[in-house]
Amino acid sequence: MKVNLHPKESLLFNAFQLIFIIHSVQVGVGVVGLPKIVFLETKHDAWIVVFFAGVLTSVILWFMIVMLRQYDSADFYGIHVDVFGKWLGNFLSFGYIIYLIACFFVIFMNYTEIVQVWIFPKLPTWQLAFILILLAVYAVHGGIRVIVGVSFLSVIGTLWIILVLFVPLRYADFTHIYPIMNVDIKHMLKGIQRTSLSIMGFELIMFVYPFVKEKHRALLYVQIGNLFTTFTYTLVTFISIVFFAEDGLSKVIWPVISMLKIVRLPNLERFEFIAVSFWMLVILPNLCLYLWASSKGFSRIIKRTQKMGIWIIAIVAFGASFFVKARYQMNMVTDLVAKAGFYAAFCYPVVLSIIVYLKKWLARRKKSHVKSA
Amino acid sequence: MIKWLLGKKSTEPSKAHSFIIDELKEQIKSELKVGSELTYRTLKKDKQKLVFCFMDSLVYKPGLDEFIIAPIQKNAKLEWTCEAIAQILPISDLSAVNQLDEVVTGIIEGKVYIYVEGQPYGLQADVSKTVERGIEKAETESLVYGPKIAFTESLIGNINILRHNIKDPNLCMEDLTVGTRSKSKVKLIYIKDIAAEEHVNGFREKINQLEIDHVAGATVLGQLIENNSWSVFPQLVTTELPDRVTIALMRGKVVVLMDRSPDALYGPTPFFTFFESTEDVYMRWNMGLGLRFLRLLAAFLSVLLTPAYVAVLTYEVIPSALLVSLGQSRANVPFPPVFEALLLEFFIELLREAGARLPTKVGQTMGIVGGIVIGQAAVDAGFTSNILIIIIALSALGSFTTPSYLMGTAIRMVRFPIIILAGILGGIGIMIAFCFFIIHLLKLDTMGGSYLSPVYPLRWKDLGYSFFRVPTQYLSKRPITNHPIDVQRFSAPKAKKKDVDE
Structure with missing residues (x-):
């Protein structure tokens, strides 16, 4: 497998579009429950915690872009092979693909659940799941x-x-947010961890990066996209806190x-x-991007067509939807993916980028040693 | 569709015809099985024989008599050789040929073949006549404002109109032919230093590669050369307005005119082009902007209104104030909303189709019968509710505001599956259809360019041309969606801000 991916010129898109990719892939099913989840950990300071989570994301995005810049035009799978060699690298990539498929699964399952709770209580899960998967495949x-x-x-x-979110502000009581910054570090970190389900998705930059036209501007636009998400999330959480009565939110x-x-x-x-x-x-877009990234991995590792990967993943995800029957099971799966997301999207890329950086640094030092000697 | 039409054109080696007149007659007759239409006129002088071969139906008789036969007969001193005859014939379009298939093709095109026995070649003179109607007002794209002239079936006439509109020497017209049997003439028209090479080449290649017996007109040609023939959305615009074509050419598009077809085909034409009318350009910009938005909104509502009605009624999310009137009007209706809506939509489509097929006077009566009598009777009989009639009428009207007839029809057809989805899944169903169409429109392309341009990929400067309409001084650059070579339309005025009372 080649480390660098050089797509056709006509497939490249403007770096400007990264704003929309990053923002749209972050905002998904997570955000509808975000204020409550963070509120449970950090009470009325949740909006500050969400803001800090956004800042943390921006730092991690910086790590990712720095890592990607070490290569000419590589994606995550290529970097894995370059750093860990063929076998271990592909094994890790395979693990990541499973994480991506799990995200894909959790997104459409959670949406189906929301639809079932709010609109059609008797709608069978597989029907809506089927339609959503087909849309994504298309x-x-x-x-x-x-x-x-x-x-x-x-x-x-x-x-x-x-x-529209400003409408509830008419019934808001702004005293709910006082006292500001009343949360201790431990709860704050926990709160940040709980945001992972909503805020993750930005890790897909590592997969779409080879397709960006002006790679030197990627960092800027990625940060703008994330800033926009952070702003939205902070706003949503803030409005929820001032709108709901003290324990209503929980x-x-x-x-x-x-x-x-x-x-x-x-x-x-x-x-x-x-x-x-x-x-x-x-x-x-979440469904599409996760399905795309995982099927891309399929074709990169197994060297089959991506179309085949798309269908295999779609069928696997559809089959898996039959195993989740009750609300508590879905909750478990979602929590699991959220935890996995915390490690896969927040922690692992930082570790990987440090390894990549060290490796490149060592290689450069060796070179200069050879030169000077 | 283009893929299965690809193939290599076969060419047979041609041969010279017989130099004996009687044999030549037989040869032509056996090539062209046309009966009495094929006419010969033979002249004799000093044992020399001369024959005129032509098709009775295709030749302009007075012209033939006056400009071809008369000079040869009257000129007694004339030596009967090809060069000498060519010298005296007052005909502009004259060529020398001797290949049998060339002769036959010429005769089919309405030329006269003049041959003197024993000569190595003969002369072909063009005295053809074409039957054509005069220039009329545009019918399918009628306008209130702006030039009324429309294309006709005559290619020469159409080119004449275009040449008069644009006197740029860079206006290129390339000759192409389509149809292995019908051999229709096609002109590929573009302005050389504006239109992008890739689009010109794209059109040329696709038309040249077509391997099909007959193409019925420019609209069909458009269907044959567009990339996705499964879609309901047309990917190339056909128009009968020369000024629309002129504007398109000036913006860097490529136009295809076809003989015997009153439509011009042009591209690349993204989705929003179908909602542009030339009137937007002729109007003052603010009114043009308003009307264009009205049209886009109408198209959107036309797709959305009936499904929304079905979704709202099926899954009862109506506020109490509206519930009373809706409930009253629906109290007599025994059908579920989906069925009711489909019935009435079907009815409107019938009316439209019947109106289009009938002569104008009967058509008007149809409108009255359909609209007032049946509409009122349907409500009285408890077939539908009053409110649905209003909604259906609105959405029908909305779809007719689209300047492109093809796109208007597409919008109306798209509505039916959405109504059914709305009946099954309510708002979710509408959203599924919406998402599907977003993806579908993104997947389409027009001559290799994005179909949703300039919205996606976002091109700020082009929005003023297609989505909005802005004052002309801000449109100094041609739309980059067309990749024009010469970008500048005029040099943008240097803005110098004036102070008060300066």
Whole structure:
């Protein structure tokens, strides 16, 4: 397997689009439950913790880009092979692919669950899962350009939901946030860890990087995308805290959707129906990008066509959806993936980039030694 | 579609025809099985024989008599050789040929073949006539504002109009032929230093590679050369307005005109081009902007309104104030909302189709019968609710505002699956359809370019051309979606801000 990936010129996309990729892949099913999850750990300071999680993400993104810059045009799988050799590298990549598939699975399963709870209690899980998987497969068949387009249009098309979030502010009580910074370090770190499910997704930059046209500007746009996410998340958490009564937030499951319930339109009673339906557009780029990244890994490692990988992964994920029957099981799986995400998206890339950097540094030193000798 | 049409064109070696007139007649007759239409006129002088071969139906008789036969007959001193005859014939389009297939092709095209027995070659003179209608007002794309002239079926006439619109010497017209049997003439038109090479080459290659017996017109040619023939969305625009073509050429697009087809085909044309009307350009920019937005909104609502009605009614999310009136009007309706909506949509489609097929006067009556009588009766009979009639009428109107007839039809057809999905899954169903169409539109391309351009990939400067309409002084650059070679339309005025009372 080649370390560097040189896609055709026509497949490259502008670095500018990274804003939308990073933002759209971060915002997904996690954010509807984010305020509650963080609130459980850190109480009314949750919004500050979410902000810090965003800052931490930005640092990790910096690590990733620095690592990617050590190579000409490599992706995560290529770097693995370069650093760990063929066998160990591919083994680690394989583990990562499983993590990506698990993310894919958790996203559509969680969305199906939300739909079942809010709109169609009797809808069989497999039906909606089937449709979502097919949509993702259809998009991924179009390649990276279509997926980037999906993430762009998804961000543009759902931007208005942020504006709607200001409606609950009319009923807000701003005293809920006082006293500010009342949380200790231990709970804060725990809180940051709990945000991982919502904020992860940015690790996919390591897979799309070879397809970026102006690679030297990638860092800037990635940071803007993450900044936008951080801003959105902090806002959402802040509004949830001031909107819900003190213990109300810990009792709801999806505070964001519950908040949207109070929006009233003259010709439509239950606004959350629209919000839940529209959420499909929010999770669509997530599904596409995770499916794309994992199937890309499939074709890179096993050297078969990516189309085959797409179908195998889609069938595996669809089959797995039959094993989850109850709400508590789904919760378990989600928690598991969230934990895995914390290690796979937050910790591992930092370790890997340090290894890569050290390796390159050693190689450079050797070279200069040879030269001077 | 282009893929299965690819193939190599076979060429047979041709041979010279017989130099004896009687044999030549037989040869031509056996090549062309046309009966009495094929006419010969033989002249004799000093044992020399001369024959005129032509198709009765294709030749302009007075021209033939006056400009070909008369000079030869009257000129007694004339020596009957090809050079000498060519010298005296007052005909501009004259060529010397002796290959049998060339002769036959010429005769089919309406030329007269003049041959003197024993000569090594003969003369082919063009006195053909074409039957064509005069230039008329645009019918399918009727306008309130702007030039009314429309293309006709005559290629020469169409080119004449275009040449008069653009007097740029760089306006290129390449000759191509399509149809292995019909051999229709096609002109590939572009402005050399504006249109991108890749688009010109793309069109040329695709048209040249077509291996098909007959192409029925520019619209069909468009279907044959676009990349995704499965999609409901047309990927190339056809228009009958010369000024629309002129504007397109000036923006760097490539135009294809076909003989005997009153439509011009041009590309690359992204999705939003189909919602542009030339009137937007002729109007003041703010009104053009408003109308263009109105049209986009109409198309959007046309797709969305009926499904939304079905979703809202099936899964009862109506506020109490509206519930009363909706409930009252639906109280008599025994059907579920999906069925009701599909029924009425079907009815409207029938009306439209019937109106299009009938003569104008009957068509108007149809409209009244359909719209008022049946509409009112359907409500009274408890087939549908009043509100649905309003919604259906709105969405039908919305789809007719689209300037491109093809796109309007596509929008109407797309509605049916969405209504069914909305009936099954409510808002989720609509969203599934929405997501599908987003992906689908992203996957489409027009001559290799992105179909959703300039929205994706985002091209700020082009938005002023297609999505918005901005004052002309801000459009100093041609749209980069077309990759123009010469980007500059005019040099942007240097803005010098004036102070008050300066």
